[in-house]
Amino acid sequence: MxxxxxxxxxxxxxxxxxxxxxxxxxxxxIVEAETFPRYHIGESLTGEGGQVIRRLGLEPKMTERAWxxxxxxxxxxxTARTSWFVPVTARDENWRLQDSFTWSVRRSExxxxxxxxxxxxxxxxxxxxxxxxLVHDDGSVHGVRVQAGGGGTLDIESELLLDCSGQxxxxxxxxxxxxxxxxxxxxQVAFFSQVTGAIRDSGEARDEKPGNTVILYQQKFHWxxxxxxxxxxxxxxxxxPSAYFLDRKESKQDFLLREIRELNPxxxxxxxxxxxxxxVHVIPNYSYQVRGFSGKGFLCIGDAHRFIDPIFSFxxxxxxxxxxxxxxxxxxxxxxxxxxxxxxxAGYQLSSERGIxxxxxxxxxxxxxxxxxxxxVHRRYTDLLTDVFAGRLYEHQPSAGTLAFxxxxxxxxxxxxxxxxxxxxSIPIGSRYHPERAPLWQVRGADVATTEHxxx
Numbered sequence: 001m002x003x004x005x006x007x008x009x010x011x012x013x014x015x016x017x018x019x020x021x022x023x024x025x026x027x028x029x030i031v032e033a034e035t036f037p038r039y040h041i042g043e044s045l046t047g048e049g050g051q052v053i054r055r056l057g058l059e060p061k062m063t064e065r066a067w068x069x070x071x072x073x074x075x076x077x078x079t080a081r082t083s084w085f086v087p088v089t090a091r092d093e094n095w096r097l098q099d100s101f102t103w104s105v106r107r108s109e110x111x112x113x114x115x116x117x118x119x120x121x122x123x124x125x126x127x128x129x130x131x132x133x134l135v136h137d138d139g140s141v142h143g144v145r146v147q148a149g150g151g152g153t154l155d156i157e158s159e160l161l162l163d164c165s166g167q168x169x170x171x172x173x174x175x176x177x178x179x180x181x182x183x184x185x186x187x188q189v190a191f192f193s194q195v196t197g198a199i200r201d202s203g204e205a206r207d208e209k210p211g212n213t214v215i216l217y218q219q220k221f222h223w224x225x226x227x228x229x230x231x232x233x234x235x236x237x238x239x240x241p242s243a244y245f246l247d248r249k250e251s252k253q254d255f256l257l258r259e260i261r262e263l264n265p266x267x268x269x270x271x272x273x274x275x276x277x278x279x280v281h282v283i284p285n286y287s288y289q290v291r292g293f294s295g296k297g298f299l300c301i302g303d304a305h306r307f308i309d310p311i312f313s314f315x316x317x318x319x320x321x322x323x324x325x326x327x328x329x330x331x332x333x334x335x336x337x338x339x340x341x342x343x344x345x346a347g348y349q350l351s352s353e354r355g356i357x358x359x360x361x362x363x364x365x366x367x368x369x370x371x372x373x374x375x376x377v378h379r380r381y382t383d384l385l386t387d388v389f390a391g392r393l394y395e396h397q398p399s400a401g402t403l404a405f406x407x408x409x410x411x412x413x414x415x416x417x418x419x420x421x422x423x424x425x426s427i428p429i430g431s432r433y434h435p436e437r438a439p440l441w442q443v444r445g446a447d448v449a450t451t452e453h454x455x456x
Contacts, residue, residue, distance in 0.1 A: 003029045004334055006144055006158040007123075008130045008171075010036070013302035013319035014164035015114035018123035019056055020327035026334065027122055029156070031146055033129040036115050037108035041192065041283070042313050043229045044070065044213045047088040048391030049317035050102030052324060061113060067103045068211030068228040073389070075215045075374075080266035084374055085207035086389045095396065097383050104211060106229045128154070133161060133176045133298070141176055141297035159334055160297060162326075163304040164319070169290060171300055178292025188221060189245060191256045192237030193280045199270045200228055213313075216264035221367065224263050226270060233277060238263060242284075252280040294345035299326060305352075308360050317391040318359075322352055325394075355393035357415065361405045362388045372408060376401065 005021060007014045010032035018028050045053070053062060072087040090100035119125055127149045134143035134155060143157040163171040172180040200210040214226035222244070227235040238259040248255055253276070260267055260274050286307070293305035302319025326348060333344055343349070362385070366373045377385045381401030388402070398406070398415075406412045 001154060002157040003124075004158065005029070005160045005162060005330060006031060006156055007162045007164050008144060009164035009166060009168070009304070010034075010115045010118070010125070011040075011111055011164065011166055011319075012114050012316050013166065013304070013323060014162075015111075015118040015123075016052070016056065016320040017162055017164055017301060017323035017326070018118040019121055020323050021330060022118075022121050022123060024327050024331040026327075026331060027124060028162070029124040029126055029158075030115075030118065031126050031128055031130050031144065031156075032115070033127070036112035038111065040107035040111060041235075041281070042315055043107055043235050044104045044227050044313040045102045046314060046317040046389070046391040047090060047100055047102050049320060050088070050100065051090055052317070052320040053103075055324070058113075058117065061117070062103055062105075065105075065109065065113070067105045067110075067230065069209065070102050070104050070211050070213060071099075071206040071209045073213045073215060074207055076217065076264060076266045078217050078219060078264065080216075080264055080269075083266075084378055086377065086386060087206055089386050089390050091387070091392065091395075097386070099206070100390075104213065104227050104229055106233075126154075126156075130165070130170055132174050133171060135176055139176075139295065141171075141295070158297070160299065160330060162330075163293075163298065163300040164302065164323075166303040166319075167307060169288070169300075169304055171298060171304065172290045172293070176298060177290050177295075177300065177305070180288055180290045182286070182288050187241060187243075188239055189242045189282060189284055190237050190239045191245075191252055191259070191280055191282050192225075192235065193256060194229070194233050194235050194277050195271060196232050196234075196275045196277055197271075197273060198226070198228075198234040198236070199272070200234070214266075214270070216267045217370070218263045220370065222263070224259070224267050226267065234271075236260065236267075236271065236274075252282055256280050294349045295343050299330075299345055299348070301326065306356055308356065308363060314359055314391060318356065318393075321355075321391065321394070322348075325351070351394060355397065358388060358393045358397050358402050361402060361409060361411070364409055365405045369408060376404060380404070 005026055005028040007017055007028050007030045010030045014030055018030055021028050053059060070088060072085050074083055074085045076083045088100050088102050089097050092098060126146065128146040131145045131147050131153065133141050134145060135141055141161050143155060144161055146154045146156060148154050169180060171177050201208040201212060202210055211228050216224045216226065222240045225237045229235050238256055245255060250258065257274055260271050288307055290300060290305040293300035301322045303315055329345060329348055381404060384399040384401035406415055
C-alpha cells in the first residue's frame with residue numbers, strides 16, 4: 001500500500017492535521033488502534049485553542065454540544081482571601097486585543113467529534129497499531145508497518161509520516177528521531193476524578209461565569225484544579241509532591257477526598273460533598289523533549305515531540321496550532337519530495353521549539369515565583385502575558401513579558417545563545433529539568449520505575 005501522507009494517531013493532533021491537510025488538497029491516511037470515544041484527561045481549551053476550532057469551522061458543533069463556555073481562569077491564594085483572573089482573549093487582524101471565549105470539554109466526546117469530522121471531510125482511516133517506522137539506511141523515513149485489526153501486518157509506503165501519537169511518542173521510541181529526554185516534573189503527582197453537585201459561579205461579570213476554570217493554591221507545588229465539563233459534572237484534581245502523598249499513607253480516594261476538604265477554603269466551599277462519578281485516577285506530572293523531531297520523510301506534532309507540566313492545559317492547543325502550521329509545508333514538500341536534502345522542516349522545528357520555550361518559561365516562573373508572577377500579570381505585562389495564557393506562543397514573541405520571565409529565571413543567556421547559534425533544538429533548561437540525565441531509553445530501569453509506579 002502507498003500513500004502520500006500517513007498520520008499515526010487519531011486524537012486531536014491527528015484529526016486537526018488531517019483537516020488542515022484536506023484544505024491543502026491532500027488526503028491523508030490515519031492509523032489508529034483505539035476506538036473512540038476513549039477516556040482522556042485535559043478538558044480545558046485555551047483561548048487560541050478555541051480560535052483554531054473556529055478556523056476549522058467547528059464552532060457550531062461545539063455550541064450544539066452545550067459544553068461549558070470558558071471566559072477565563074481564576075486563581076485563588078492559599079487562604080482564598082486573594083484571587084486573580086486571567087481572561088480569555090483574542091487578537092484581531094491588526095493585533096488589537098479583544099475579549100473572547102473558549103470551551104471546556106469532556107475529552108472522550110471532543111476527541112471522538114474531531115476524529116469523526118476528519119473522516120467525514122475525507123480523511124482515510126486504517127484501524128490498526130503502528131508497529132515501527134520504515135527507515136532507509138540514511139535515516140529518512142518512508143512509511144510505517146501496521147498490525148491490522150485482523151492480526152496480520154501491513155507495510156504502508158509514504159512520502160511523509162506524521163507522528164501524532166501524543167505521549168506514546170511513536171517515532172522517538174523507535175529512535176527515528178533524535179533522543180528523547182526525560183524532565184523532572186515526575187517529582188509531582190496528580191490525583192483526579194469527576195464530581196457532581198459542585199457549586200459554580202453564577203455572576204454576570206466575566207470572572208464569575210459558571211464555565212470558568214478555577215485553580216486553587218495550597219502552597220508552592222501543591223494546588224488543585226476545578227473544571228466544569230458539562231452541565232452537572234466537574235473535573236477536580238490535586239497536584240502535589242509525590243513524597244507528600246506517600247507520607248500520608250492513604251488510599252487514592254481517601255487522599256483526594258481529604259484534600260478537597262483541606263487544601264483550600266474555596267475548594268471546600270465549592271465541593272461541600274464530593275459525589276464521585278468515576279474512579280480516582282493518578283498520573284505523574286512529568287515532562288520530556290525529543291531532539292531532531294523532523295527530517296526527511298517525517299514530522300512529529302504536539303505531544304509526540306514535547307510535553308510540559310500540564311497546569312494550564314496547553315497540549316491540545318499546541319498540537320492543533322502545529323497542525324495548522326505544517327499543512328502548507330507538507331504541500332510544498334510533496335511537490336518536491338524526491339529532491340530535498342537535509343531536514344526540509346528545520347524552520348518548523350525551530351519555530352515550534354521557540355514557541356514552546358515561551359510556554360515553558362511562563363510555567364516555570366508560575367511554579368517558582370508565584371507572587372512575582374501574579375505581579376507581572378496584573379501590573380506590568382498584563383496584555384502580553386494574557387497572550388501566552390491564550391496560547392499565542394509564536395506571534396510577536398519573545399515579548400517584553402517573556403524576556404522579563406527569562407531574566408527572573410536567570411536563563412536569558414542560555415536562550416539567546418541557543419537561538420544565535422541557529423540551533424534547531426532549544427536548550428532543555430526548565431526549572432526541574434536534569435540536563436545531566438541520559439536520554440529516556442538509556443535511563444536505568446529503577447529510575448523509570450519511579451514514574452511508572454504511578455501508572456500502575
